[in-house]
Every structure is written in C-alpha cells, then in structure tokens.
Amino acid sequence: MPLTELTTPADLRHLSTVDLMVLAEEIRAFLVDNVRRTGGHLGPNLGTVELTIALHRVFESPRDPLLFDTGHQAYVHKVLTGRAGDFGALRQAGGASGYPSRTESAHDVIENSHASTALSYADGLAKSFELAGRTDRRVVAVVGDGALTGGMAWEALNNLGAAPSRPVIVVLNDNGRSYAPTVGGLAAHLARLRAGPTAMNLFMTLGFTYLGPVDGHDVVALEKAFQCAAALGRPVVVHCVTEKGKGYPPAEEDEADRMHAISPSSSGEARSWTSVFADAVVEIGAARSDVVCLTAAMALPAGLGPFAARFPERVFDVGIAEQHAVTSAAGLAMGGLHPVVAIYSTFFNRAFDQVLMDVALHRLGVTFVLDRAGVTGPDGASHHGMWDASVLPVVPGLRLAAPRDPAALCELLHAAVAVSDAPTVLRYPKAAAGPDIPAVRRTDGYDVLREGPDALVLLVAVGPLAAACLAAADELARHDVPTMVVDPLWIAPLHPSLVRLAAEFRLVLTVEDTTAIGALGGRLAQSLTSTGRVATFALPPAFLPHASRTEILKAHGLDASGITATVLKRLKAA
Secondary structure (H helix, E strand, O other), rough: HHHHHHHHHHOOOOOOHHHHHHHHHHHHHHHHHHHHHOEEEOOHHHOOOOHHHHHHHHHOOOOOOOOEHHHHHOHHHHHHHHHHHHHHHHHOOOOOOOOOOOOOOOOOOOOOOOOOOOHHHHHHHHHOOOOOOOOOOEEEEEEEHHHHHHHHHHHHHHHOOOOOOEEEEEEEOOOOOOOOOOHHHHHHHHHHOOOOOOOOOOHHOOEEEEEEEEEEEOOHHHHHHHHHHHHHHEEEEEEEEEEOOOHHHHOOOOOOOOOOEOOOOOOOOOOEEHHHHHHHHHHHHHHHEEEEEEEEOOOOOOOOHHHHHHHHHHHHEEEOOOOHHHHHHHHHOOOOEEEEEEEEHHHHHHHHHHHHHHOOOOOOOEEEEEEEEOOOOOOOOOOEEEHHHHHHHHHHOOOOEEOOHHHHHHHHHHHHHHHOOOOEEEEEOOOOOOOOOOOOOOEOEEEEEOOOOOOOOEEEHHHHHHHHHHHHHHHHHHHHHHHHHHHEEEEEEEOOOOOOOOOOOOOEEEEEEEOOOOHHHHHHHHHOOOOOOOEEEEEOOOOOOOHHHHHHHHHOOHHHHHHHHHHHHHHHHH
C-alpha cells in the first residue's frame, strides 16, 4: 500500500505480519528521503516505526488519545494518520509541523516539544474520562527514557500509580538516549531491566503493572503487550527496547546522537552562534579553573562538546531537568565555582522560579547562555525563544546581554563570567553568526554603529538585528531621514545613558526579536518623561508558526524594508 494512500489507522488492521514488516521498511525509507531533504528529527523516528504501527493497530486513536513525549518522535504517527503527502514541506512555511499539531489532525492531542509533560496530560485526561463515565477510553503516553530524567514525569507517575482504576498505559520507549546516552541512576535501573524481568522494580513499587522488556522492533510482540496492557484496565508500564536510528546505517553508526536532528541536505556550512560560544567557553575554561558547565541533556547541541572534551571533569549533564540544573548551578556557585549553564531559550522558561529564588535571591554568580533565542524558524511555536528577554528583566540584579556578532559574544561572555554576585544571561539565535559589525565608537552604555549628528531617528538594535537596522538606516537616508544606530549590548538593566540619548530624538525605535510586552522598548519608554517618541518594534504576543527565521522576521517587519516602512509611517503620523 503506497504511504500516501494511508488515510486512517484503520487501514493497518487488515494487513498481515509480512505486510507490516514491508510497511515498516517503506516508512523508514520515506523518512530518510524526506527528512534528509527538509531537515528534522530523523534518528528518534527511525526507532519508533514498529512501535507506532503496533499502537495504532491496538488502540483506536483519537478515541484513545496517543500522547508522545516528546513530540519529535511522532513522524510515523503523522504518516499513519494520513499525512504522508505533507512531508514534502515538513517544517516549512505552510507545511507539516515537526511536532504534533492540533490544527493538522484530530489524532494530535497535545503539541508538546518540551519533555516530561505527557504523563501529566495523561493523568488529567484519565481523570476527566473517569468523571464522565467513559470507561471505554484508554490513555496512552509514549515516553522516552530520556524524558523520564525530568522531575515532572515523576510527579505524574506518583499520581498515576496511586490510581489503580484509571487505564493509563505508559509506553516506555527505551533507546538508552535522549540526544546522548541517558544519564543518572534511572539509566542504570533501566539497563538492569533490559537484561531481563525482575521480581520488583521501580515502576511496580509506584503501583504500576510492569510488562517487558519487549523488543520494540517486533510488531507481533508489541501488539501482544499492548493488548495485554489494554485488557488490564489499570496503570501499566510497557517497557519497549528500541534502537535510535534503526535501519539507517549512518544513523546507527553516529555515536554522538544517532542523527537525532539533521539539517537540510542543501544547508551551508556558515559558522553558527553555537560554535562561536563553544570556542569562547573553552578559552575561558583554559584561563579559569573555577568555570564549570552544566547542560540539561544537550551538551552537543548547546555547544559544550569541545569544553567536555578538554575538561570532562568540569561538565555536568543533569538529564532533561532544567529546574534542577539551575539550582545545582546555584550550589556550585555557593561552593566557589562559576557555573555556565548552556540551555535552549525555550527550555529555560521552565526554570524561571529557580533563577529568581535560587540564584538571584542569593546573589550568586551564575551565567546562563541561551541558545535558540528569538525566532528559531522551522521548529515552530514551541521552540521560538521569544519570551526570555521580556521576562528576565524583572529579576533583581540580573544582567542580560544580546551580542550582535561573534566578537561581541566573546566579549560579553568574558564580562558575564566576571560577575560573581548576580546572575548573567547571554542570548543568541539559531542562525549563522555572520561577520563582525564594528562600532564607530563606544560610550558608556552602548556602542554607536552609525553616527547621526543631525539624525531624526534613533534605531536601538538588539543583538543580531543590528545588521537589519544598519541596512534600514541606509534606506532611510535615501528618504532623507537621517538615522543613528546604537547597540546597547546589555539590554537589562536599562542603562541611564541610553535613556538620555533617546530623549534627544524625534523618534526612537527599538528592534528586538522578543515579545513586545516587557521588551527593551517598553522599559525605555517608561523611563522617558515624554511619551510617544519611543516605539517597540518586536514580535507579537502570540505563538508563531514554523517557517524559516528569515521568513518569520520579514513577516513581522523585522528586516530592513520593514523597519524602514515603520519609521516612515511613524514620522508621518507624528
């Protein structure tokens, strides 16, 4: 059966075992062909082919909700629910999302790309079904062993195991990895279970029936296990052992992360912001033995690979546990070290309370490096790092920097790790770092990138948007609108000299890739006695769809022509 003719999971139920084996290999070939071209999560999905086929043969989605934790392992689910034809534009504007999407299909119940959440959704859904008297509905949560390193998963397991009447099936997709091999005591416990069943294990102690281990690439064995779990009518853990990257030798042989996420085959090799940070933190580590690094299961994607190779005893991977990472960093700082926590901006949202109460309240020197800040592009709404710069300025004493180029990143990182009595944060996007943008001059509080002795307009360029602001200033000059461009470097706290400078201009426009609410422009406007001259030009307070970073910035006017048009419009209105 051609994959494009699969319109519903019911199409699977008349297939023979041989047919299913052929289908599994067709799906793998389909994923390799498409994901190599568009980019996306390849390794995790190659490992869940048979598992997902078996789930859709035993359970009746969407009546029985299938929840994926995390959603990047749901590509096979998308194919089996009639969306193979959408993979030509996977993760591209107007195409299929790289994660479950409620707007795409009724089979996509949750849109999670943040780990360790599915079990809590399952707990709530099971309770709602019980209260509604819907005893015919089962809830299935597919959870990776990496996701089980997050504390939220255990909060949910604590509740689920104590409710023997609720039919929640936890499908443990155990491939021994998140990006890299799973860490900690749980990994050791699962390794013992993979060796064979035991009289008692952690899940049974919590109140679950445990089935397994099951070969996660044997459709027949999987179906039998899922049927047994469904018949029990109570909380069950089905332990499925899978191989990340299964069936594709380049992924199977990739020791780093089994081709977890790959870029489009046509993508260039321009130096990334992540690689600039990677080199800079190694240089700092060589000069300062007190600098240590932490990551939440993302050492390589966050740029800590070179540091780990050089100083392996000074890198701590805590698993997918962002809150724990931040407070553990606080403890390291209390012990006389200076921690650098490398993390994606979107995942950093989960640890705001720890930054506020465990680091800032204690006036501890911890540096947070936020990769994928601002618009990330193809990964979509759940991965845009567009919240940190609007939220973090409320933290007392915190200093937040947005480097415009590689030289600024290195300079600001050195400055950040020199702060010993407050948290510091650097943010940069998922993008090519581009060339350095030299300052015309530096004054206290900002770099001047373009002079404007007779300027009417001041553009305050935040981070990598400096290039677009300079291009906009050139366009405005052709409209006889002289413009000055400055880079504040540190966007929180607001420097008094920037406020004084802004007061001299007819129009001030801050250009930022964060949400407008709480952004630098709003804080600058509050600090000026006159109103109306300062405008924030940033992203709307909305969940933005997936597209390329360039497309998203252009759609919201955050490119040179958009900035120019906004300035001209506001000057005319004034």
